[in-house]
Amino acid sequence: MEESKLAVIEPSPRKASREFRRQQLIDATIATLARVGFSRTTLTEVAATAGLSHGLIIFHFQTKEKLLAETLQYMAREYRDNWVGALATCRQTPAARMEALIRADIDDTISAPERMAAWSALWAEAQSRPIYQENCAEFDLEYLHAMEKLCAELTEEGGYPSLPEHTARAIRVTLNGMWFDLMTMTGPYSRQESLGTMFNMLTAFYPRHFDHHGAIECGQRAAS
Template identity: 30%
Template structure:
């Protein structure tokens, strides 16, 4: 049931709701400042003190929302993972779009500034460098995400059936897509100033054309 404007206004200004909104904003702000800290100081150079300085919030506020800096950084890894997943899911899981266009959409989404930008990529690699010591990060930065891979295999299988590509191997094609995108992210991380998104997308299309020539 929709609320009337008056009812909605009343709900918005209640003290309890105002506190919840404030808590949510502070939590998001701390995640953002933790991201800034890792980008600026690196993972091991990130301290509670410099997160405090960037955020303007107290140590107590960090403890209130996350209990510790370690939990805050884990929450940041989770947040990055969720935003990345949302980015590809909008494309790969859209069954109203043809398999070929879903694959092309994935290339554009994965190479877009929304996820492929200097700060976020630096954070991804910072977390990856800590996986041996902190294995809890792995599920959030693993390029072998089971749902992502299964979606790619399903699309490649559909392309094989549509084109009658008897020699095409959907699992191998999906693995090649994952490996190539992983390589593109590494290249961007090391050479962001010279990285050409258009040429990167061309390389991805060139590769899948070897599996599905009539589609690409």
């Protein structure tokens, strides 16, 4: 009997074009936020950045609020997928996973100047608005729980005296500060030095698990 074959359903050109245009407008919104900030980001400014008509933005997103909400959700999911992927592909020990989480935060794509400037614009204006809580609260909590879980595992494994919740908060605050330090196009120091700074801080909390270069396990560099 001849083996049956499943038909491959290709997306229609209209649907593919719609998804492409929406992504193009989201990318243009990120670039506009980075260049002019939250309050000066208008549909007209985004259209000019994208090289598309104002009417096309209205067709796809209707309002500035909806465009910003979808842009914020896109960036939050991009950030989330990056660190989740890093944890899934590294060596599955607490120290190696913590190193992967730190490296994911200073990844070249995630911490690119334009991305960081766009995040800064959104944080400065949107934290007190429903747009941020509606689109980012779930992602923030997931990240916080992952960080606290790793801190708890490291504390238990090493018999350290620190409180995992407080350590997780200190790490997050330091990472956020590192992002702001890297915000300028030139930057006060390199990403490699940023990693070294983070690992240096971790040696204070987990001296038997980290040195200035990253995770150490049983005297050997942790494989990521």
